[in-house]
Amino acid sequence: MIRIAFVGAGSVVFTRQLLHDILSFPELADCAIALHDIDPERLEVAVALAAQAAETLGANPTVTSSVDRREALAGADVVVNMVAVGGHDATVTDFTVPAAAGLRQTIGDTLGVGGIFRALRTFPLLEALAADMLEVCPQAWLLNYTNPMAMNIQYLAAVAPDLKVAGLCHSVYWTVRGLCEIVDVPHEEVDYLSAGVNHQAWILRWQHQGRDLYPALDAAIAADGELARRVRVDMYRRLGYYPTETSEHSSEYVPWYLKHGSEIDRLRIPVDDYVGISAENLAEYAALRAGLAADGALPETWDAEDAAEYAPQVIHSLATGTQRTIQVTTLNTGLITNLPMGAAVEVPATVDRLGIHPHHVGALPAQLAAANRHFLNVVELVVAAAVEGDPEHIRHAAMADPATAAVLTVDEIWSLCDAMVAAHGDALPASLRRTPVAAEGAKARRS
Template sequence: MPQIVFLGAGSVVFTRQLLADLFRFDDLPTLRIVLHDIDAERLAVASGTAEQVAARFGRTADVVATLDRREALAGADFVINMIQVGGIDATRIDLEVPAAAGLLQTIGDTTGVGGVFRGLRTFPVLSGIAADMLDLCPDAWFLNYTNPMAMNVWWMSVVAPSIKTVGLCHSVYWTVHDLCALIGVPLEGTHYRAAGVNHQAWLVEWSRDGEDLYPLLREAIERDPELRRRVRVEIFERIGFFPTETSEHSSEYLSWFLRSPEQIERFRLRPLEYLGISEENVAEFEHAKAALAAGEPLELEEGAAEYAPQVIHSILTGTERVIHANVVNRGLIGNLPEGAIVEVPSRVDADGVHPLPFGDIPSQGAALNRSYLSVAELAVEAARTGDPALVRRAVLADPNASSSLTPEQLWALCDELTARHASRLPVALGGTLTADTFSRNL
């Protein structure tokens, strides 16, 4: 019986949707669903969710819930990683402390100072997961959803290169979905390819029946001037290719948008937006808990098209499909650094996930991607070597951070964030986390 492990299963909305997408496949064998979280209350809700979703789709599944990560991982075939180290409290620190210093972020979980510190407190837990997997399920696929995506996948490639790690994000799919809706063209039958880095890949090909769809997008922008008040449209018009993440995320990767009140107003940005999203997620957990207690059906999103269920289905049934995945750059994109984590089209079949060589991406897109990859590389190197100066240099390399604060201010900000996150950071980086606690979810 194939065993699928959900790490961070207490992320109940995401767990619910992944299970729904998985159970929609009627040709899968009976599955063993193993749910793990460090929060007993959240784990109980996840377990109730899994039981209800399986029943609603008429599926038989062996659902197991455990607070013991090693117990969860023993014998796993697939490990879906959704952990958020520190939860909403750490997220508040990532966003509010920089904002008080004059550095604004919208999401703060992937790049910039928020992404760096989220990565630094996630790496020790990933090291523990990797050690457990090498011991208990060395052949399992590690399907990562946890942000910062590129940094986390990069870290896994450093500490456990033999583990089959793939980073999964739905941004490419939903970008094309929304663009097709904007121009009035059905998504079905559309051909598209994107490549670059997570949350900043470029829609290099987008066509239907051999017709390039970009001219229709340009016409839509001409008809609606308000579209020019969106970050992604500005990037598209300046760079020539559409970026594959929301305007809120995209704004953080560049120095163009969050540096002044005028730009924030012009592009209709909401700094610290992720705080509201995080609070909504907490409220949704409470709603799910109450619904389960009352025996009410949980709301399921139709057609979410998440990649992890597709990967699992392809490997178990041999169904071939193409997704976009985050993997180590081994000759995949010629004008991005070897060994970095890139997002490229990938074929999935019974033998696994096979990244497809893309060649060079547009030079202007690669130039912007390299800025982010420098931040990610320095953050990974800081954790690998235990050099706290590299943490500061990673933040200094971030375009948004360096356009908002001076180097002296950034150093002071990193000092404060280190102190606030000390219990989740290694001693070498100024925290209090010792090597013998790396394998624990903190």
């Protein structure tokens, strides 16, 4: 019987979908599920969701819960991480402080100033989680959903190189599915290849029965002026390959759009979008909590059509040996030959009873690799800041960030980082809360 630990199970909207997806496999119907969260109230809701999923699907899992992480992890075969360190309040900070400095963001969880500080407050949790796993479940796979994905995976490789880790994200699946709807082709009949970095990968091949579907997409765009008014359609038309994350996300990873009010209007970019999404998640949790307190009932909103998350598929393959191909974020060991070795990249991978086996992709088209390298420069510097305890690297990362550097001067970037450090306070390691002085830092590096 496979044992699955959920870390951050209080992320109840996501937990509900994963539980249903897992228990919908007959071979996993009697699995052991250990739920962990530091918030007892959220954990109580997660337990109720697990009971509801089991009843709905006729499954009989063994479900336990604990606010003690090590207790939940003990003996796990798979650990699913979906912690959002700092929750909604930290997300609001990630938007309001940069906005006061004149910096626009849309999602703020992957790159940019928001992504940088989300990573820095998440890294201590990841390091502690990895240490616990290596002690109480050393052979377990850590399946990470927490953003910023590339930063988190690259950091884990630096501090826990023996841990088995894969980053999972549904963006490629939903991108391909959406593209197939545009050209009116069943998505289950298409073949595709995607690679790059998480939230900025690319659809390199996309075919239906051997027919390249990109010409059909070109025709659809030409026929629909509104379709062209999206960031990733604009990127596709200029770079030649479709990016795998939403326009809201994609606008933040390049210097071309958010700086210009005219581009925000032309491409309908929803500035500050994630603040509203985060608030909606809070409201949904509050409704679940209220319903549970009132009559012990929870609304049933799971839809089998949405059962597309990778973690349940990985778990099923590990348990049964069923072979399937998914997308994963993992270290670049020559998988993508024109991106840095050791960087966190997103590639196809085969999953079976023996684990997760990433595929060699080769070289990306030069223009795509160039965009990815800008992205990975920021990732490398954020990881270096944490590993080395160097607060200057936080500023270096923000200076290297394409969207930030397009808007702010270097003095403004350093001041913004000072303000973000102060705003997040004790959520950051003490070594990173020091305020560096550029001239003194340069003098020290030369000595």
